[in-house]
Amino acid sequence: MGIPSKLRLEDLSMTFATPTGLFEALAPVNLAVDAGKFISLIGPSGCGKSTIFNIVAGLQIPSGGRVLIDNEDATGTIGRVGYMLQKDLLLRWRTVLDNIVLGMEIQGVPTAEARAKALPYIKRYGLGGFEYQYPSALSGGMRQRAALLRTLLLDNDIVLLDEPFGALDAQTKSQMQEWLLQIWADFGKTVIFVTHDVDESIYLSDEVCVMGTRPGRIIERMTVPLSRPRPRSIVNHADFIAIKQRCMDLLNQQYTKAELAEAV
Amino acid sequence: MTDTATSGPIAIVQSSSRRHASPKQYRRLPVAREWPTWVIVLLQIGIVAAIISYWEIGARIGLIDSFFWSQPSAIWETAKIFFASGNAYADIAYTFRSTLLGFFLGTLAGSALGLSFWWSKNYAAIAQPYIICFESLPKLALAPLIILVFGMGLVSKVAIAVALTLVVSTLTTYAGVKAVDKDSERLFYSLGATRWQVFTKLVVPSCLPWIISVLRVNIGLALTGSIVGEFIASQYGLGRTILYAGQTYEISLVWVAVTVLSLLSIAMYVAVSWLENKLTKGVMH
Numbered sequence: 422m423g424i425p426s427k428l429r430l431e432d433l434s435m436t437f438a439t440p441t442g443l444f445e446a447l448a449p450v451n452l453a454v455d456a457g458k459f460i461s462l463i464g465p466s467g468c469g470k471s472t473i474f475n476i477v478a479g480l481q482i483p484s485g486g487r488v489l490i491d492n493e494d495a496t497g498t499i500g501r502v503g504y505m506l507q508k509d510l511l512l513r514w515r516t517v518l519d520n521i522v523l524g525m526e527i528q529g530v531p532t533a534e535a536r537a538k539a540l541p542y543i544k545r546y547g548l549g550g551f552e553y554q555y556p557s558a559l560s561g562g563m564r565q566r567a568a569l570l571r572t573l574l575l576d577n578d579i580v581l582l583d584e585p586f587g588a589l590d591a592q593t594k595s596q597m598q599e600w601l602l603q604i605w606a607d608f609g610k611t612v613i614f615v616t617h618d619v620d621e622s623i624y625l626s627d628e629v630c631v632m633g634t635r636p637g638r639i640i641e642r643m644t645v646p647l648s649r650p651r652p653r654s655i656v657n658h659a660d661f662i663a664i665k666q667r668c669m670d671l672l673n674q675q676y677t678k679a680e681l682a683e684a685v
Numbered sequence: 686m687t688d689t690a691t692s693g694p695i696a697i698v699q700s701s702s703r704r705h706a707s708p709k710q711y712r713r714l715p716v717a718r719e720w721p722t723w724v725i726v727l728l729q730i731g732i733v734a735a736i737i738s739y740w741e742i743g744a745r746i747g748l749i750d751s752f753f754w755s756q757p758s759a760i761w762e763t764a765k766i767f768f769a770s771g772n773a774y775a776d777i778a779y780t781f782r783s784t785l786l787g788f789f790l791g792t793l794a795g796s797a798l799g800l801s802f803w804w805s806k807n808y809a810a811i812a813q814p815y816i817i818c819f820e821s822l823p824k825l826a827l828a829p830l831i832i833l834v835f836g837m838g839l840v841s842k843v844a845i846a847v848a849l850t851l852v853v854s855t856l857t858t859y860a861g862v863k864a865v866d867k868d869s870e871r872l873f874y875s876l877g878a879t880r881w882q883v884f885t886k887l888v889v890p891s892c893l894p895w896i897i898s899v900l901r902v903n904i905g906l907a908l909t910g911s912i913v914g915e916f917i918a919s920q921y922g923l924g925r926t927i928l929y930a931g932q933t934y935e936i937s938l939v940w941v942a943v944t945v946l947s948l949l950s951i952a953m954y955v956a957v958s959w960l961e962n963k964l965t966k967g968v969m970h
Contacts, residue, residue: 478875500877510872514890514968523886527876575876 425492426453427611433486445636459612461622469637470615478504503572503580509564511556518552524575562593631671755936763937779921787846788907795851799858824848846910850903861895893968904957
């Protein structure tokens with residue numbers, strides 16, 4: 422362990438008190454992510470992906486464990502990471518430009534400066550001409566792009582993306598994936614990406630973490646040994662297929678277990 | 686039973702043979718015919734003209750008791766005197782002023798109160814029963830008390846108008862506060878926002894459509910409040926004119942004042958609708 426990890430989760434756990442007793446949403450989770458990596462979390466619903474994100478974003482206090490950013494305790498502090506949800510959450514009363522600078526504005530960057538910083542990116546990433554339009558004028562893909570730019574233009578090294586393309590059609594989704602990879606390469610951020618889509622997670626990531634339920638935990642972490650840039654046809658590559666098969670097996674195991682538990 | 690069973694197939698055969706004879710008629714989509722605007726307007730004017738003519742003629746031939754109902758020609762004469770005397774403008778201005786003051790104060794204070802509930806769930810929970818109590822209370826019943834406290838002048842009319850408009854604004858704005866998108870709130874906090882930033886950049890803009898939606902209701906309520914205040918005790922105003930004329934059996938003056946009041950109400954309603962439209966366009970995109 423020469424260089425400390427960008428983000429480290431140490432024995433992170435979350436337990437809720439419910440009327441029927443304690444519910445363990447997250448078993449102690451350990452995860453270390455190196456700077457500039459792209460990591461995906463995949464797993465069935467209820468595996469604690471959102472809980473992990475909420476804790477890392479500081480929106481929830483874990484029952485146990487710590488979140489370390491650059492080896493510094495960041496548990497329960499907000500504004501340290503960029504967090505993007507599936508919904509674009511653009512404010513309809515703000516122009517596209519003013520939506521994109523919202524994050525910077527909140528972090529105290531003067532509005533004029535924030536706008537000046539955002540404008541070139543807006544043009545560069547395919548939103549040119551829409552700066553002064555309202556979000557209602559944008560297509561689904563463009564809205565997601567605006568939301569992503571809002572997240573990426575922050576002065577944060579870590580970005581959490583919670584199924585950002587889950588609601589898009591297949592065509593737009595694949596365009597957005599290309600776009601995300603380009604922007605990730607440009608910005609050099611550390612990305613943690615949650616998705617239900619196994620292909621998407623392997624195609625985008627350096628590493629894939631498969632999660633399990635009851636309690637939520639990481640069951641396997643695998644490195645994707647595919648070089649970048651990756652052509653679309655990489656889905657037919659033997660390594661891709663092998664990882665995909667392994668992910669599917671792990672997930673199916675989970676699903677059957679969950680279904681069995683449901684049936685009992 | 687057997688009869689119907691045997692007649693069933695026969696009936697089908699018959700109907701199908703009938704269909705052969707004449708092909709089935711399909712219905713056309715019913716289309717509502719719209720008259721041109723000028724026809725509609727002409728009819729609207731015609732109806733008013735008919736009512737006024739019937740009223741005038743009825744009064745002249747003794748069909749309508751003009752002591753109770755007055756008659757259009759007398760009302761017209763009274764209107765001319767009313768406006769010539771100069772009191773008219775003072776009365777209109779008085780009612781207009783108290784209505785507008787009540788409208789703005791009530792709406793602003795109510796909206797501010799509603800928005801304030803966002804700051805603390807505990808405070809909102811404590812305040813809620815009082816708000817509901819005050820809402821269900823017939824506020825006009827308090828009017829005599831308000832007059833006693835605030836005196837016979839303009840302040841008491843404004844106070845009654847505020848009492849009527851405040852609660853509506855408070856409750857609607859509070860509903861807006863409760864409807865603020867939770868995910869957007871999480872987004873703001875994930876960006877490291879302070880409570881004040883969430884309030885000014887998210888809560889207030891989210892609630893504006895709710896606040897605006899109350900304006901038209903409130904202008905009517907404010908006018909009602911002012912008039913009732915004038916009914917109870919006042920030296921000026923259209924409400925006072927109506928009450929005074931009624932008490933002195935000057936029915937035509939009642940009609941004049943009521944008509945002026947209606948026109949005032951329509952004018953304010955139109956102005957507020959315009960304002961609402963402008964504001965909504967500025968807020969929603």
